[in-house]
Amino acid sequence: MPRLGIHQDFLQDLIRLERPIQQKVVETIFKFEQSSHAGAHLEKLSNIRDERFKSIRIDLKYRGIVLAPESGDEFMLLRVDSHDKAYEWVKHRRVSVNMVTGYMEIRDDAIITDTIEGLKHTQGETTRPLFDHISDADMDRLGIDDQMLKFARMLTDVAMLEALDGKLPQIQYDVLFGLAAGMSPEEVWNDVVGGITHEAIDPEDLVAATQRMPHKVALVEGPEELMELFAKPFARWRVYLHPLQQEAAFRSYSGPAQVTGGPGTGKTVVALHRARHLARQGGRVLLTTFTTTLTRSLAESLRLLETDDEVLSRIDVLTVDQVARRLVDRHMGKFALLRGDEEKEIWRRIIRRRSLDFTEKFLQEEWRQVVLAQEITSSDAYLDARRIGRGRRLGPLQRAKVWRAIAEFEQELADNNYRTFETICVEARQVLCELDARPYDHVIVDEAQDLHPVRWRVLRDLVAERPDDLFIANDTHQRIYDNRISLNSVGIQLAGRSTKLKINYRTTEEILSWSCAMLAGEKILDLTGQHTTLTGCRSEVHGAEPELYGAPTKSAELTHLVEIVQGWLDAGVRPEEIGVAARSEMLAQSAAEALNRTGIDAGYLSRDKDGAEGQVRATTMHRMKGLEFRCVAVIGVGANQVPYANAVTPLEDDATAHANDLQRERCLLFVAGTRARERLHISWHGAPSPFLNLASR
Numbered sequence: 001m002p003r004l005g006i007h008q009d010f011l012q013d014l015i016r017l018e019r020p021i022q023q024k025v026v027e028t029i030f031k032f033e034q035s036s037h038a039g040a041h042l043e044k045l046s047n048i049r050d051e052r053f054k055s056i057r058i059d060l061k062y063r064g065i066v067l068a069p070e071s072g073d074e075f076m077l078l079r080v081d082s083h084d085k086a087y088e089w090v091k092h093r094r095v096s097v098n099m100v101t102g103y104m105e106i107r108d109d110a111i112i113t114d115t116i117e118g119l120k121h122t123q124g125e126t127t128r129p130l131f132d133h134i135s136d137a138d139m140d141r142l143g144i145d146d147q148m149l150k151f152a153r154m155l156t157d158v159a160m161l162e163a164l165d166g167k168l169p170q171i172q173y174d175v176l177f178g179l180a181a182g183m184s185p186e187e188v189w190n191d192v193v194g195g196i197t198h199e200a201i202d203p204e205d206l207v208a209a210t211q212r213m214p215h216k217v218a219l220v221e222g223p224e225e226l227m228e229l230f231a232k233p234f235a236r237w238r239v240y241l242h243p244l245q246q247e248a249a250f251r252s253y254s255g256p257a258q259v260t261g262g263p264g265t266g267k268t269v270v271a272l273h274r275a276r277h278l279a280r281q282g283g284r285v286l287l288t289t290f291t292t293t294l295t296r297s298l299a300e301s302l303r304l305l306e307t308d309d310e311v312l313s314r315i316d317v318l319t320v321d322q323v324a325r326r327l328v329d330r331h332m333g334k335f336a337l338l339r340g341d342e343e344k345e346i347w348r349r350i351i352r353r354r355s356l357d358f359t360e361k362f363l364q365e366e367w368r369q370v371v372l373a374q375e376i377t378s379s380d381a382y383l384d385a386r387r388i389g390r391g392r393r394l395g396p397l398q399r400a401k402v403w404r405a406i407a408e409f410e411q412e413l414a415d416n417n418y419r420t421f422e423t424i425c426v427e428a429r430q431v432l433c434e435l436d437a438r439p440y441d442h443v444i445v446d447e448a449q450d451l452h453p454v455r456w457r458v459l460r461d462l463v464a465e466r467p468d469d470l471f472i473a474n475d476t477h478q479r480i481y482d483n484r485i486s487l488n489s490v491g492i493q494l495a496g497r498s499t500k501l502k503i504n505y506r507t508t509e510e511i512l513s514w515s516c517a518m519l520a521g522e523k524i525l526d527l528t529g530q531h532t533t534l535t536g537c538r539s540e541v542h543g544a545e546p547e548l549y550g551a552p553t554k555s556a557e558l559t560h561l562v563e564i565v566q567g568w569l570d571a572g573v574r575p576e577e578i579g580v581a582a583r584s585e586m587l588a589q590s591a592a593e594a595l596n597r598t599g600i601d602a603g604y605l606s607r608d609k610d611g612a613e614g615q616v617r618a619t620t621m622h623r624m625k626g627l628e629f630r631c632v633a634v635i636g637v638g639a640n641q642v643p644y645a646n647a648v649t650p651l652e653d654d655a656t657a658h659a660n661d662l663q664r665e666r667c668l669l670f671v672a673g674t675r676a677r678e679r680l681h682i683s684w685h686g687a688p689s690p691f692l693n694l695a696s697r
């Protein structure tokens with residue numbers, strides 16, 4: 001039976017077709033696949049450059065362009081358009097096989113030849129060629145063929161290259177784009193070309209070329225799946241993975257491994273595919289992340305990816321705290337969870353009783369960031385402990401006083417059978433030590449950059465040390481809490497098992513580069529303690545520049561927000577595709593109220609509550625982490641709100657902590673901005689945040 005696949009590079013055009021035409025495309029594809037003789041559906045085209053292109057009738061007016069190899073049953077749908085436009089598109093197109101990657105490529109031959117001719121006449125002596133630092137040998141090694149080399153050598157600026165996007169063979173375009181963006185040939189090789197085929201390449205064998213690139217061709221299973229692909233283009237990740245994503249998700253690792261990459265590069269997608277892959281092989285998998293909001297979103301995506309209940313039943317999607325709590329509940333009996341306000345009250349009592357010159361926030365953090373993080377259980381160990389980034393310096397006497405306060409706090413927890421999330425984790429490890437077998441075969445962690453060391457230790461103990469035990473998706477540029485750890489310190493050695501993704505699939509290049517500028521110059525460390533950067537992280541989609549707006553007052557800012565959101569809704573964006581983020585809960589709630597007052601249905605996203613269908617989502621910047629929206633408004637980005645003064649240690653108390661806190665606030669704004677797929681609106685009242693000046697410089 002013939003099969004008609006869809007090439008990913010052309011899917012976007014199919015998605016833009018009107019719904020009734022999409023429906024007819026679906027019917028055509030399935031009629032084609034059910035026929036015993038595919039040729040009967042295909043029509044020969046005259047006066048075209050490459051006769052392997054055929055046409056298929058969609059209806060009276062529309063035609064599809066199909067690539068039909070000389071032999072075999074695998075066909076590929078490339079384009080659907082009105083009769084004349086479809087013909088115009090295919091007239092000068094040529095298909096070839098790249099002699100380095102072995103992949104099939106399609107180009108508009110006429111436009112490339114004409115451009116080369118045109119450039120011959122316009123070239124000045126003084127303009128420096130764009131690629132004069134790249135040798136022919138490197139170009140050849142990266143798969144640039146003769147025609148493209150001629151073209152590349154004539155370019156003097158990247159805009160000339162971008163003008164031909166969609167007309168050039170896609171991977172060669174990406175190679176040139178990467179080199180023009182300053183990537184070295186090695187980086188381009190690793191990131192774009194992604195490997196070399198060791199088979200002999202036959203330039204005429206399109207079937208073999210197509211088989212080498214399964215990630216580029218979707219063979220959809222049935223009409224429903226295809227219609228869904230059209231309706232939810234952002235679910236494309238289910239069928240197409242970049243070769244690096246593919247490699248990271250399906251490889252077998254000899255121990256813990258990680259996938260890193262800037263925002264929107266598909267780390268969560270890799271984590272989801274890996275969870276399914278390991279569960280399909282029979283493993284018990286924990287897919288875990290930071291917040292319950294994120295576990296709900298992961299569970300939803302997982303159900304899109306896998307429909308087999310038996311496979312799904314082998315994957316638990318839980319936060320680390322939920323897993324730890326289950327273990328402690330089951331094996332240690334009931335306890336009372338200490339609420340945040342109750343904990344503060346205990347610290348306050350201790351401070352009063354002991355007449356201490358510390359705030360309850362300081363003691364709380366000292367307990368979490370030093371004592372629990374380093375598993376300190378004695379006064380001597382605390383006196384010797386490293387307190388990097390803890391703000392206020394403590395002399396020996398003060399340390400002794402703090403330790404007494406902490407010991408009293410821990411005693412009070414024990415006496416009253418109280419637990420905090422962190423102490424539950426500590427006890428969960430004791431439970432795990434005594435179990436005969438570990439509960440999971442594989443643990444997959446998403447948004448791992450923010451986990452506290454006590455949670456990392458639980459994760460380490462949930463699975464025995466074995467191949468494919470831990471898989472960690474993270475981006476430390478998006479670290480928004482105070483947990484700077486090195487994995488080595490919690491017994492997790494990556495030993496180079498690491499993949500870095502660079503193509504952003506979520507955000508436009510305009511939004512991405514604006515957001516990245518906010519972190520320029522910041523020294524960010526990865527989970528192994530090495531310096532990491534966002535260099536090379538890029539998007540291939542372009543759109544509007546982020547909009548910035550300063551209002552005189554908070555109420556004027558909210559009025560403007562309502563207008564912006566209304567504008568997006570009027571343009572056809574669905575309410576749940578709009579996110580509003582603020583630094584404080586209060587402002588995010590005010591935004592939801594302001595929208596509701598004008599008749600726009602908006603809901604506040606909290607720990608326990610997602611927004612409902614048909615509602616604009618408003619929430620804190622923290623809670624935006626890991627989510628995405630078509631349009632995002634980040635509000636309250638004023639000098640008095642971002643950075644948030646209470647979250648920043650004064651410079652005079654501790655310069656390191658001060659710098660760390662400022663960096664974290666910057667990362668927070670970066671996270672909020674990079675949630676936007678198409679439109680980003682940033683506003684403030686009063687003076688703008690100093691971070692914005694830096695970002696727009």
Ligand SMILES: Nc1ncnc2c1ncn2[C@@H]1O[C@H](COP(=O)(O)OP(=O)(O)OP(=O)(O)O)[C@@H](O)[C@H]1O
Pocket residue numbers: 234235236237240241242245261262263264265266267268269270475478504505506625626627628674
């Ligand atoms: N191979 C792909 N093809 C098409 N879309 C993709 C692909 N990989 C990821 N995406 C889409 O890109 C967006 C971002 O993916 P994902 O959330 O996995 O990125 P991330 O790296 O985890 O992001 P962040 O760190 O910012 O939370 C999603 O809409 C996802 O569906």
